Amino acid sequence: MTDFTMETGSDGVAVITWDVPEKSMNVMSEEGFAELDALLDAALADEAVKGIVITSAKPDFAGGMDLNVIAKMRESAGDDPARGLFDGIMKIHHILRKIELAGMDPKTRKGGKPIAAALPGTALGIGLEIPLACHRRFVADNPRAKIGLPEIKVGIFPGAGGTTRLVRMMGAMAASPFLLQGKLSDPRGARAAGLVDEVVPADELLGKARAWVLQAKDADLVKPWDAKGYKMPGGTPYHPAGFMTFVGASAMVNQQTQGVYPAAKALLSAVYEGALVPFDTALRIEARWFTNVLMNPSSSAMIRSLFINKGALEKGAVRPKEVPPQQVQKLGVLGAGMMGAGIALVSALAGIEVVLIDQEQEAADRGKAYCESYMDKGIKRGKATPEKKEKVLGLITPTTDYAALKGCDLIIEAVFEDPKIKAEVTAKVEAVVGEDCIFATNTSTLPISDLAKASKRPEQFIGIHFFSPVEKMLLVEIIKGKRTGDRAVAKALDYVRQIRKTPIVVNDARFFFANRCIIPYINEGIRMVKEGVVPPLVENGARLVGMPLGPLQLVDETSIDLGVKIARATKAAMGDAYPDDAVDEVLFWMADEGRLGRKAKAGFYSYDEKGKRLGLWEGLTAKYPPADPQPDVHEVQHRLLMAQVLEAVRAFEDGVLEDIREGDVGAILGWGFAPWSGGPFSWLDMIGAGKAVEICDRLSEAHGERFSAPALLREMAEKGESFYGRFGGEDAKAA
DSSP states (O other), rough: OOOOOEEETTTOOOOOOEOOTSSSSOOHHHHHHHHHHHHHHHHHTTOOOOEEEEESSSSSBOOEOOTTTHHHHHHTTTTOOHHHHHHHHHHHHHHHHHHHHOOTTTTOOOOOOOOEEEOSEEEEEEEHHHHHHHHEEEEOTTTTOOOOOGGGTTTOOOOTTHHHHHHHHHHHHHHHHHHHSOOOHHHHEEEEEEEEEEEEEEGGHHHHHHHHHHHHEEEEEEEEGGGGGGOOTTOOOOSSHHHHHHHHHHHHHHHHHHTTTTTHHHHHHHHHHHHTTTHHHHHHHHHHHHHHTTTTTHHHHHHHHIIIHHHHHHTTTTTTTOOOOOOOEEEEEEEEEEEEEHHHHHHTTTTOOEEESSSSSHHHHHHHHHHHHHHHHHHHSSSSSSSHHHHHHTEEEEEOGGGGGGGSEEEEEOOSSSSHHHHHHHHHHHTTTTTOOOEEOOSSSSSHHHEEESSSSSGGGGEEEEETTTTTTEEEEEOTTTOOOTTHHHHHHHHHTTTTOOOEEEETTTTTHEEEEEHHHHHHHHHHHHHHHHHHHHHHHHTTOOOOSSSHHHHHHOOOHHHHHHHHHHHHHHGOOOOOOOHHHHHHHHHHTTTGGGGGBBSSEEEEOOEEEEEOOHHHHSSSOSSSSSOOOHHHHHHHHHHHHHHHHHHOOOOOOOHHHHHHHHHHHHHHHOGGGTTTTHHHHOOHHHHHHHHHHHHHHHHHHOOOOOHHHHHHHTTTOOOHHHHHHHHHHHO
């Protein structure tokens, strides 16, 4: 079984076809590179071959690189992993450069064999870097296809020539969205940007590519950077225009990353240094910086969490294996507010029939109108079509009639956070639906096991916690009650896979996992304000350590009155054990002042009439005067990080979280925990359990028992263990 095959037609065109056995999408492996290299040599040496077309037998071209290739490069070098990585990357550069030069005379740049890429669909990562080395890129007119270089999103950058080629093709400024943001385009957008050359009907793809190969001339094969007199679009760093570009790019990268993402800085360095030298030297520079990133523990952690672990969870790593497929055919959504409407929208987009119920028909209709507005915006942006809109809206039935739920195999309740109301709708639903129907509640705080008491079938009762806005947030938290059965878990996981989101499965406890960890982060920020830490230090300390929002901005976004409600409910449940009276003083005062957050255009921040954030509210420092001296920024950051991380460890220790992979992925996707770290457990492994305990001991002595190291963490420090070494399994250890 091979990944690449070649067939030469009577017209003299050799077609190299990529088709990885037993995979729905092509991914490049070490063996695949070797096969492609050998076929290229054979085609270039064969006098009967006039040119080459590289294509795929699958609906898409390729999804990227098998990251195990990188692990093998590292392992093969033994005590010098950096050398192994660099040499391995340079082998890839050699293969792609072979495509680019295509056997032409190195002096005259003549006599080469034209090589075209024929892409039937999605081409990502190495799946685009190979075509970038080809002389002409043809793409099927497939609106679902995605073209781009998304590596930056998992902590690396395009290191197989994509960075160097793209910058030389379009200039640093034009290339930056594709390199620094991982922007993906459909075929027509890719052609407009210059990523591909031609978009053709799918049934003409191979024919068009072959025809071009047969008529291509020597000049068509020479890349601009291999031609005499080449000048980089936008200018090189020592050109006045180029100087401004690179200064601006550096400022932009540091603004967006706050200096904590090594891949972005390395990419910019590779681009800057590579622009000063000839192309082949630039490839070596790119390989060195790529090696530098791969050797950085931050990049390894991001790859593991955002690529390997995320992919494993999406494919059902924690799904009960003995339960047959449980795909949803008809979904009932109770409550047509923003959350219920969002659930209906993502479900209909996945082709699921949806019944959207609310107390009033007007409210149910508003829920469907929310979906219509979303589709209209998509049409304006070219992301949807009127036909797609009609199909999606046709799947959603807004109604007040519970009888319409008959035939539903999954119900998701998203009504007001009141146990009595939830119990009432549970009874109404169970009077209508069949006995096999799974009932899910979207609660974010109420214990699932308590809510399940209202159900006649608690083994079929489960929590499916979406994050708002549903259509944008990738994470879905699935919560097992004490009596939840495997079929309900499998149903929830299969549904989340249908709507193309990432699930984590946790056991029932107050606040589950995500909210359990994010509330201490918010509370620690508020607590510092009360202590006299100036608010800008709190907010900027959080951003400088990689949090997308500071704790004060986050509570403004989620609303201060919600924080008050949660605080009161938690205090009522915990009694004397309640730890956050100091935080409540600030929250309750803010609520009394009418500063309820962004929705009220007044919170920890000030806002203009349109709701635009203007800056931190000056009344905070008037109420809580700045302390003297102010803490070091690292002290602030340790408090904010440890508030979240220690709660994640306790959740794992308590059995609420069963898999550290879910903890890391859930933290990044659920509330944006410092993605550069790979998640809370990866961060602890990065600094070491011993160092973490030292930080805990210092913080607990200065600020209280909430920072005491959990017993598990202290035990691991004493034994010199890591979380992924002890709990991650063989695949995670290798990553």
